[in-house]
Amino acid sequence: MSALPDSDLASPAARKLLAWYDNHARDLPWRVGPAERARGERPDPYRVWLSEIMLQQTTVAAVRAYFHTFTTRWPSVAALAAAPEDDILKAWAGLGYYSRARNLKKCAEAIVADHGGTFPQTVEGLRALPGIGEYTSSAIAAIAFDVPAPVVDGNVERVVTRLHAIETALPRAKPEVRTIVGEMLDAGRPGDFAQAMMDLGATICTPKRPACLHCPLRGDCRALATGDPERFPVKAPRKDKPRRVGAAFVLTRPDGAVLLEKRGGTGLLAGMTQVPTTGWTARADGETGREAAPFQSLDWVRCGAVAHVFTHFSLDLTVWRATGDLAPRAGQWWSPAEELGGEALPTVMKKAIGCALPGTF
DNA sequence: GAATCGTGGTT
DNA sequence: TAACCAAGATT
Numbered sequence: 001m002s003a004l005p006d007s008d009l010a011s012p013a014a015r016k017l018l019a020w021y022d023n024h025a026r027d028l029p030w031r032v033g034p035a036e037r038a039r040g041e042r043p044d045p046y047r048v049w050l051s052e053i054m055l056q057q058t059t060v061a062a063v064r065a066y067f068h069t070f071t072t073r074w075p076s077v078a079a080l081a082a083a084p085e086d087d088i089l090k091a092w093a094g095l096g097y098y099s100r101a102r103n104l105k106k107c108a109e110a111i112v113a114d115h116g117g118t119f120p121q122t123v124e125g126l127r128a129l130p131g132i133g134e135y136t137s138s139a140i141a142a143i144a145f146d147v148p149a150p151v152v153d154g155n156v157e158r159v160v161t162r163l164h165a166i167e168t169a170l171p172r173a174k175p176e177v178r179t180i181v182g183e184m185l186d187a188g189r190p191g192d193f194a195q196a197m198m199d200l201g202a203t204i205c206t207p208k209r210p211a212c213l214h215c216p217l218r219g220d221c222r223a224l225a226t227g228d229p230e231r232f233p234v235k236a237p238r239k240d241k242p243r244r245v246g247a248a249f250v251l252t253r254p255d256g257a258v259l260l261e262k263r264g265g266t267g268l269l270a271g272m273t274q275v276p277t278t279g280w281t282a283r284a285d286g287e288t289g290r291e292a293a294p295f296q297s298l299d300w301v302r303c304g305a306v307a308h309v310f311t312h313f314s315l316d317l318t319v320w321r322a323t324g325d326l327a328p329r330a331g332q333w334w335s336p337a338e339e340l341g342g343e344a345l346p347t348v349m350k351k352a353i354g355c356a357l358p359g360t361f
Numbered sequence: 362g363a364a365t366c367g368t369g370g371t372t
Numbered sequence: 373t374a375a376c377c378a379a380g381a382t383t
Contacts, residue, residue: 055379062369062378096367099382133381153379171362198379207377208372238375268366311366347368 010186013163013220014193018186020216021196026203028060029067034192043191045119045144046077049107052136052143053100060202066095078117081108089271089344098272098346103131121145142194150181151194155201161233162205162223169234205229241309246280247288247318248349250303250356251295253325256337258353260345268310273344275352276332280315288318294329298322306351315348321356 010018022034030051032043050070054063069091074080080088085105092101107130111119119140120126127137134152141147152160157170160177168176186193204211212224223229251259260273278292290300300320308315328334335343340360345353354361 052379057366057378057380058368059370059378094368096369097380099366100380103381131381135380139379151379154377155379195379202379241375270366309368311368312364 010188011184013217014184014186016216016220017196017200018189018192021192021199024199024203025195026060026199029064031195037189037192043144045140047071048140048144049077049119049132050104052139053104053131054095056100056136057097058095062095066092077108077111077119080104081112085271086344090342093272093344094347094350096347098269100131102271106130107132119144121147123147123149139194143191146190148185148187148190149194150178150185151197152178152181153198153201155198155205156181158207158233159197159201159205159217162210162229163217163221165222165226165232167234169236173233241312241314242282243314243316244280244282245288245316245318246278247292247320248274248278248306248352249276249293249300250319250321250353251275251298252321252323252357253334254323257334258337258340258357259328259332260335260343261332269346269348271344272346272349274346274349277317280313280317282313290320293320293322295322295324295326298324304355306348306355308348308351310348317348317352319352319355 025031025033027033028051030043030047032041051063051067054066070080073091074083083105085102088101088105089098092098095101110129111117120129121141123137123141126132126140127134132140138149138151139153141149142151152174157174157177160166160180161170161173164180166173166176181197200215200217204215208230210229212218212221212229215221215224218224221229223232253259258275260275263269263272263274265271276294278287281287290302293300300322302318303321304319306317306319308317337360340353350361
């Protein structure tokens, strides 16, 4: 007997989906599977929250190692709230969208300070916390607390626009998708339903070459009936990505230490660590030469270029290297070679340092 | 609504 | 190779 039987209110599609999920759920470190859930086991809201923040616009494969690192080092929301922000940024380095890491700390602090160290159990209560928006509030409420909330992420948008062959382009179709999910969802197993929809989108109803023959909803899918399910969801064409240029300056001390500094508190890579750089300008003839280097007395040598793609522009970074031993300017410090890997260096900076000091990253 | 905000994998 | 995409949030 299941602890949370399928509700009589569930749509036929939801019942088929849950039956599929009971046999094909992905095994994920932050997840309580359908069998354990039916036995009454509940997920840890802290782990659900942490995973949902990490998974925003980020693949499961990329999240796994970070999730393990974070939960090992900070096993509870109280532990995370007590951690210095710099430690969290260092541990987040490489995962991207760094405002998530700063909001993670703020959110943990708010839960400890305003909620007695336990997570709010309503969509509205969760939604009011830093870094938690429409999707994440619904997902945590459904998965951690079995609140019957419509959970709509990119997977669900794809599944639903295909099921109903919705011609309206995203994001304009999102309200309609939410309504449909709200009508579909199983009031008996809201958490499993939300995760089942996402698993279906991730493993069967994929963006390219969906495995419709294995889909539990194939008999209900209007997009499949059209013969071209890949055509959905309809999306507006993307704007092309501008190219920017800049230069990075890797200064090493004779003992191998590297000169680093902290970026400002707002904008791109806010609060993260970098080597000195020029601004990154949209001008193709922007400053990329040694005349832009700090410490003009040093013998700067051009050692190559790195290409890096951000969300809304591509960057071609000319990399310069020099060796010297001088006093860091305000806000700068020498990072010993053996500590470099622990710094809050975003990937673009690891590329630049690796270009100047082969074998470092 | 549009722009901003990272990175790595897939096609 | 370039485009697309991934459990989106914030301003």
